[in-house]
Amino acid sequence: MGEVLSELSKDSFGRIGLGVFSLFLLLALVSPLITGDPMLHSTSVLNPPSSEHMLGTNDVGQDIWSRLIRGVRTSILVAVGVGILTTLIGAIVGVSAGLIGGIYDEVLMRIVDALLAIPAIVVLILIASFLRPTLWTLILLISILHWQGGARIMRAQTLSLKERAYISAARAFGAGGGYLILKHVMPGLGPILISSFIYSARMAVFMEAGLAFIGIADPTTVSWGAMMHHALKFYYLPVWKWWLLPPGAALSLLILSFTFLGYSLERIIEPRLRNA
Amino acid sequence: MLEISNLRVRYGESEVLKGINLKVDRGEILSIVGESGTGKTTLGLSIMGLLRERSANASVEGKILLGGVNIRELDERELRRIRWRRISMVFQNAEDALNPLYTVLDQVKEPLAKVCSDEAAEKKARHLLETVGFPPNRIGAYPHQLSLGEKQRALIAMAFICDPDVVILDEPTSSLDLISRGDIIRLLRELGENRAMLLITHDLATAARLSDRTAVLYGGYILELAPTQLLLSEPRHPYTRGLIRSYPDMRRTKDLQGMKGRVEFVEKGCPFYPRCTQAIETCLIKEPELNEIGDGRWIACHRGGIIPLLEVRGLTKSFDTFRAVDSVDLTLFEGETLALIGESGAGKTTLARLIMGLLEPTEGEILLEGKRVGERGKEFFRKVQMIFQNPRESLSPRLNVLEAVREPLDVQGIGAKEERRERVKAVLEEVELPSDERFLSRYPHELSGGEVQRVVIARALVLNPKLIIADEPTSSLDPSVQAKIMKLLNDIQERRGLGMLFITHDVALARKISDRVAVMRSGRIVEEGRSELILSSPSHPYTKALLRAATN
Secondary structure, eight states, X not given: OHHHHHHHTTSHHHHHHHHHHHHHHHHHHHHHHHSOOTTOOOSOOSOOOOSSSTTOBOTTOOBHHHHHHHHHHHHHHHHHHHHHHHXXXXXXXXXXXXXXXXXXXXXXXXXXXXXXXXXXXXXXXXXXXXXXXXXXXXXXXXXXXXXXXXXXXXXXXXHHHHTOHHHHXXXXXXXXXXXXXXXXXXXXXXXXXXXXXXXXXXHHHHHHHHHHHTTOSOTTSOXXXXXXXXXXXXXXXXXXXXXXXXXXXXXXXXXXXXXXXXXXXXXXXXXXXXXX | OEEEEEEEEEETTEEEEXXXXXXXXXXXEEEEEOOTTSSHHHHHHHHHTOHHHHOTTEEEEEEEEETTEEGGGSOHHHHHHHBTTTEEEEOSOHHHHSOTTSOHHHHHHGGGTTTSOHHHHHHHHHHHHHHTTOOGGGTTOOGGGSOHHHHHHHHHHHHHTTOOSEEXXXXXXXXSOHHHHHHHHHHHHHHHTTSEEEEEESOHHHHHHHOSEEEEEETTEEEEXXXXXXXXXXXXXXXXXXXXXXXXXXXXXXXXXOOSSOOOOOSSSOTTGGGOSSOOHHHHHSOOOXXXXXXXXXXXXXXXXXXXXXXXXXXXXXXXXXXXXXXXEEEEETTOEEEEEOOTTSSHHHHHHHHHTSSOOSEEEEXXXXXXOOSOOHHHHHHEEEEOSSGGGGSOTTSOHHHHHHHHHHHHTOSOHHHHHHHHHHHHHHTTOOXXXXXXXXXXXXXXXXXXXXXXXXXXXXXXXXXXEEESTTTTSOHHHHHHHHHHHHHHHHHHOOEEEEEESOHHHHHHHOSEEEEEETTEEEEEEEHHHHTTSOOSHHHHHHHHHHHO
């Protein structure tokens, strides 16, 4: 891990991605120290930025700065949670199907096909609007609906890796299945795992923000999407400058950092790309 | 005629002959071959009863029967009577064996002095000298006036003058040029009729042309005894094979190879074990006995001679209705290179993958060191390794040189981390690659084709396998690099007794590196045999076509 980090800091995309992401991570961690209570209502509503409220207040008098910074937590949690879950499910299903093959592979791949045919967003909106899920449930929901694409790609890659001469060579040294998966298949899947993780993370941030934006969210969760949802109601006031734009900009920046990280990590894991 | 049983000779402390048993019949020529210092000359001298003259502290045990009489029990007077009349010897070193003060004629007739009149003796000597091709006008000459060939002929005439029953020839041709050597061999064969002759030589060609049977002597033991042609074409003892391999032969196509180590004195166990690549524990403890193995062959080896490392029996692999490998039978011996040649698509690679267990055979079985290979455990891969076709692809792009070469050790769980690193460095040096930090941390895409190939070979060697299956290992290399790698593999074969199944479509290469060749076509072995035979006079039309294509 340390190696990956030091490699990351050598690459300019990696540096930017890592820097921005670390900044968000830091904000998420220290947010209680630099913000007030984001849920606290006050009588001063729809105030412009002032010394007391850095970004002013919203319609129920909550401090927008506090809500913006607390929102980082939500977005990162969703991103990392969904990223890990979808990649994990995808890898387990895809790699095992690729390696084991036969009926096992057939059954799993038909399930994947079925899931791919379902319009995930619609299902998600429907379920979410009924359940009004908490953040954790939302992470689980998004993950369950989004692992199939990754699984497919990982199965294909596993099938191709399985035929590589260096896997045969390792088998000819007496290597067993566990070793092959850990030492050769997984690293061979590395770039795909990373891009799957980044893709899912980005998608999850969008998805959560999107659901909150259209108003289907747990009202107790502080979320950038929910902020934008509420801010838009006051489009006729100049509050959008400090209520609508900051969460939008933060969202873009976070997503951009994921993109840069993914790009850079891929080059580290694939040494052949390094000098290219 | 001559029978030697349990003959032991020691010079002071060291035992030079350790129980020799031999029998030579009338009309037979038996060769004793071996390197210098293995006791050949001592054997000849002890039969003659001349050991004491040579070394005062020599002691002899055992029986030497000449026509049923144990000459070991005779006193010096009786011995003198049979010496030369019934048993004579052509001494090594023609240069010094003649007395410089006598003329040739005098020396040749000397043994007859007490047998017949001087006239009769001279007549007989002249006749015999003529028979051996000694120039008649030179019979009055003194030894220093003679050429080496003439001296040798004079010595031979001397040995045969009394018409003895047994003649011992100690390196009778070693000082002669090739043409005189041919003459002398022809002559000796004529003179040898009706006698028992013992030919002591290190020259395998002389043994091959002169003798009916050959005994291989090493460290005071006879290690192998067999009809000469059989012994030379199919040696069964690893020492015999080493001897033949290091002997330049006009027909053999494989490069010269020696044996590891040098002649050394062994206190206990098989005398050859320090140089043997297939020695087991028993070889260190117990002396092997000379046992008959059929076809008039005898061998002294705890392992029953060169062991068959890999045996493939009736191996078949079908893909649906297509038979990629069709009932293939192959045997690969320890320390031997078997080239598998044939065009692409003949099933060579499939056969290799079947042996490695990367494919499941449809039928047939595989035996490793005589044991049937079932489920392949780690043990199997420690003994058998494969060098894959297309070396670059058989290296993971994500492993650097150190990791790639260490991988077999990691998989097998051999040694601690530091030890593994040392072994990697050692094996890299063995394949003539750098082993410094910079090279160790390189990735495959940073290496040249030759380097990648060597890394792959190093990976196959790092486990010290007994058998390597090499699938076109040099096809991607320049001839100069290929030559180096083949030399390296040959050296490793010499040092470790590595068996190699060498898959190639390059007939010229196969000819140069293999002991035996198997020709494969459409999944079948169509012809198999010693490389020099198959590749000089093939019998199968497909082999002929392959050869024609290769020579054009």
